[in-house]
Amino acid sequence: MPDDSPIQHLGEQNAFLLSGAGFAYVLAVEPGGGVRHVHWGGPVAPSDVATLLAEDAGDFGSNTWSSPRAHAEEFVQHGGRRFDESALGVEFADGVRALDLAYADHTIGPGRDTLAVRLEDRHYPFATELHYRVRGGALERWCEVINDGDEPLVLDRAYSAGWALPWQPSWAATWLAGMYAAETQVVRRPLGPGRLVLESRRGIPGHAAQPWLALDRAAGDDAGEVWSVALAWSGSWRLAAELAYDGRLHVTAGVNDFDLRHPLAPGASWTTPVSVGVFAGAGHDDLTDRWHAYERRHVVPRSGTVRPVxxxxxxxxxxxxxxxxxxxxxxxxxxxxxxxxxxxxxxxxxxxxxxxxxxxxxxxxxxxxxxxxxxxxxxxxxxxxxxxxxxxxxxxxxxxxxxxxxxxxxxxxxxxxxxxxxxxxxxxxxxxxxxxxxxxxxxxxxxxxxxxxxxxxxxxxxxxxxxxxxxxxxxxxxxxxxxxxxxxxxxxxxxxxxxxxxxxxxxxxxxxxxxxxxxxxxxxxxxxxxxxxxxxxxxxxxxxxxxxxxxxxxxxxxxxxxxxxxxxxxxxxxxxxxxxxxxxxxxxxxxxxxxxxxxxxxxxATVQYGVMRRLSGAPDDVTAVSYLSPSGHQLMVFAFAPSVRHLRRTVLLRLRGLDPAAVYVDTASGTRYSGALLMHHGLRVPLVGDYASELVVLDME
Known part of the structure; x- marks a missing residue:
């Protein structure tokens, strides 16, 4: 019988296939003890891993590149010929600040949804354990750094994870920026060669940006692949997306190393916060759905309880x-x-x-x-x-x-x-x-x-x-x-x-x-x-x-x-x-x-736990959003316009994610709409005057 465990160890390749709802993640141990990143994206089969491993990692033999390249290394350590953004930097008691980590062993948890890969330094009693947990459509990653020696050391940098994305001819980044009283404004920009850094140095996540970043080529609302990374940390944080000129993209996420210098006593260890990666194969709607599902099922306390007024x-x-x-x-x-x-x-x-x-x-x-x-x-x-x-x-x-x-x-x-x-x-x-x-x-x-x-x-x-x-x-x-x-x-x-x-x-x-x-x-x-x-x-x-x-x-x-x-x-x-x-x-x-x-x-219940859609196709001065109940039987549409001009009296809002064969009835007017009509033609919403707003509630017949 085929193995459908979330985490599989493929012994012949000494590789690990991590599979969740709509995504796969692959890493492999190389003959010299390095751990190679192989794949993060849509689902792949165990039989595909050998083909993936045979692909060129992208060094091209140039002495000007980092070696290994960040996109090809599962956890980038400081040391050797590494010039890309690293995830771990340590100063040992003798002043050495380079690492030389190699695979030692691994453990797959009892539910086969967790993986720990232990890396040990070849010359010092120091280890790092890379941890993975499959949570539905999300992958959680963190690491534990361990001082097994008799002398103290100092962590100069200890990020939770490095996330390598597959090659694309071009990239765009989406993040949430802002300031006090204007938080979480959506920003989208083309990503050029170099390094995009989002961070807080305030001891709290701050108003300037959320510890979250999404990357895609040209994804729309309901089409295109999107990769996203977040950090579960309520202090100073840093996300860095480093794009090389050849299209290779690597993201690091973790506690900000600004003014860090975290001492680690003999026998002590420190566990980083969790970094979460979510891949969406069907556009930004799918991305939002996956983040909402992750928070509801795996993060927020009492998540199934309706919140009070x-x-x-x-x-x-x-x-x-x-x-x-x-x-x-x-x-x-x-x-x-x-x-x-x-x-x-x-x-x-x-x-x-x-x-x-x-x-x-x-x-x-x-x-x-x-x-x-x-x-x-x-x-x-x-x-x-x-x-x-x-x-x-x-x-x-x-x-x-x-x-x-x-x-x-x-x-x-x-x-x-x-x-x-x-x-x-x-x-x-x-x-x-x-x-x-x-x-x-x-x-x-x-x-x-x-x-x-x-x-x-x-x-x-x-x-x-x-x-x-x-x-x-x-x-x-x-x-x-x-x-x-x-x-x-x-x-x-x-x-x-x-x-x-x-x-x-x-x-x-x-x-x-x-x-x-x-x-x-x-x-x-x-x-x-x-x-x-x-x-x-x-x-x-x-x-x-x-x-x-x-x-x-x-x-x-x-x-x-x-x-x-x-x-x-x-x-x-x-x-x-x-x-x-x-x-x-x-x-x-x-x-x-x-x-x-x-x-x-x-x-x-529909607003708090339904499927949310940001409605496009409206005029620039109209904001609209819909919510579809988890059962699919109730649909709500909110529309707002600060001022309606040019004799416009209504807008047509094309809805998404409905059953085209279903019939939806306006609870106020009794008007009946097919799902196909609402998606392909649109819902006509009256908006008149200044500060116009409308709420339309539709029940499935």
Whole structure:
């Protein structure tokens, strides 16, 4: 019988065939002990591997090339005649900075979906284990570096993986760039010879780019091959795509080596974060589907549970948090149909503005003399869950915590301390700081019936020293400390849901998504600007992780007036939240809002877990997106236009991914459409005037 295991060892070639949903990956051990990369792309059969191995690796005998070439080496080490981007650099105790790694052995896991390949240095007691795991349509890769000797060494660079792509005559790169309040903007550029570097040096993933990159020749929405790479790491990161003039392309992904120097004591090891590779054979729609499926099945906690409609009080009250005003907002939010009420910044001791209080996670004794339980009970009595905003990694100089432990921050003893949003960063690389945070958050969550936390961070990492002996790089230690605290708090309070925020979308990577239920993609709640932010975010991440609020008009950031209908439709394309000052809303606005909330609840499973399509073919000033339920029986189309001009009254949106023989019925008008008509002719959507928006719901007959 043929072997259909995800990972097969082909003994005759000493090669490994890794097969997932729609892709194959091949590597092989060479006679001299090197490990060769052979294939990443569409499925291949075991019988094809011998043919692949017989192909020229592309050196062409030139002394000017790296040897071996990066695209032909499974894991590029520093040393020898290697000039391409390397994945691993080490300095040994005697000052040697070159590696000479060779295959030692391998292990295939019990489920035959994991592989570990051990490489050992020929001259030093040092090893690297390359790890692989097949996860549906995704391949996870990481490595463990091991100091088996009696002397310390230093890691100067330790990336998670190098990804070699097959030859193409030309390449284009797609990534998500941006800045504060304009995160996750889709950027697409031709890739020329040289090196494209995307990175963060901030200690968090940052707003400038997501740790994700896609590469293709000329793929469209529903045709063409696309390769993509991401990194599951919530700190400084680096992705580098190096294209040689002969068309050979190699991508490295890992923890940024900027200011790294990570010591490794005798007998110690360090495991890199996971890098994920996704190949799509049917265009960018297929790519998005595969990333969404990966997050839903293998990454996000409680992924199968429909997310609640949220209300957050930040833009309504800012720092003026009082029980009576919060309760009045809660009553109105419950009247709209909200299911989770979150009190944002300003509820804790000393927090009248952003100058003090961060680090002291106890309720303001004047505002909440009896603690948070009375307010939480009132919220629960209204039929909603209760949540709080926290920023555990930061500390205000004007706080009890900082006065007690001024040594608990990152700082150089002879240099000025850098403030950001008037806070320092706690040294989570230190075990004592981690323990304090776990105990403080445990005490907070045990003090009242709290169901959710919005976990924020509003500053980068600076002064990268924690005051301890040189036991590790704080660029690594802080992120591992953050994960440790978050994991321990979740273990102590498994029913608490957590939202990730970092001045908006500064921390929205696969690492944090594996520990939180959703992400706050941006502080910008302007419904028009949110369309491009959410478009880019959902290009990669599942909509069930994308929180979107309806706030007051004009918003405090952009000062733009936008109708309530447009604001709700924009937010309904992700996780619907409300963040306006409901006390100031008119009775007609409240009634209209309640109708939108009720409508969203009827269709949210399709939005959060359906198949999403970015609809092309619309005029440039129209944004449109569709969602098809997992069963295929419900179809939703959102369309937006900031201003309709030139006497245009409607647009035709050609839908994709439908059953051409099925009949779809408009739930509002009763109009019947065949799937073939909707795909080949299009759905006519009325858009009139300024800030026009429309939601069409179609049910399969």
């Amino acid at each position: 949220l209300y957050n009080s930040w833009e309504a009250t800012f720092f003026d948090v009082r029980p009576d005003s919060q309760l009045e907002l809660a009553r109105r939010a419950a009247g709209l149909g909200a299911e989770l009420f979150v009190v944002d910044d300003g509820w804790f001791a000393g927090r009248n503005d952003e100058s003090a209080g961060i680090g002291d996670w106890t309720p303001d004794p004047e505002a909440f003399p009896d603690g948070l339980t009375p307010l939480a009970d009132e919220v629960h009595g209204l039929g909603m869950r209760f949540g709080l905003w926290v920023e555990p990694e930061a500390v205000s100089p004007d706080s009890a915590l900082f006065r007690a432990h001024p040594d608990w921050i990152y700082q150089w003893p002879t240099r000025p301390r850098t403030l950001a949003r008037q806070t320092h960063l706690l040294a989570l690389s230190r075990p004592d700081v981690r323990t304090h945070l776990v105990e403080a958050l445990d005490a907070l969550l045990s003090s009242a019936p709290i169901d959710a936390l919005k976990w924020d961070l509003n500053r980068p990492l600076t002064e990268a020293s924690d005051g301890l002996d040189e036991s590790g790089s704080v660029w690594i230690g802080h992120v591992e400390g953050f994960y440790d605290v978050l994991d321990r708090v979740r273990a102590l309070h498994p029913d608490v849901w957590i939202e990730s925020c970092a001045s908006g979308g500064g921390r929205a990577d696969l690492g944090v998504l594996s520990r939180t239920e959703w992400v706050w993609p941006s502080d910008n709640t302007d419904a028009l600007e949110r369309l491009s932010i959410q478009h880019g975010y959902a290009y990669v991440h599942s909509p069930h992780t994308m929180m979107a609020w309806v706030t007051d008009s004009p918003t405090y950031l952009t000062k733009r007036d936008i109708p309530l209908r447009f604001r709700f439709h924009s937010a309904m394309t992700g996780l619907l939240g409300i963040g306006g000052d409901l006390v100031s809303w008119s009775s007609s606005d409240l009634a209209e809002a309640a109708q939108y909330v009720a409508q969203y609840k009827r269709v949210r």
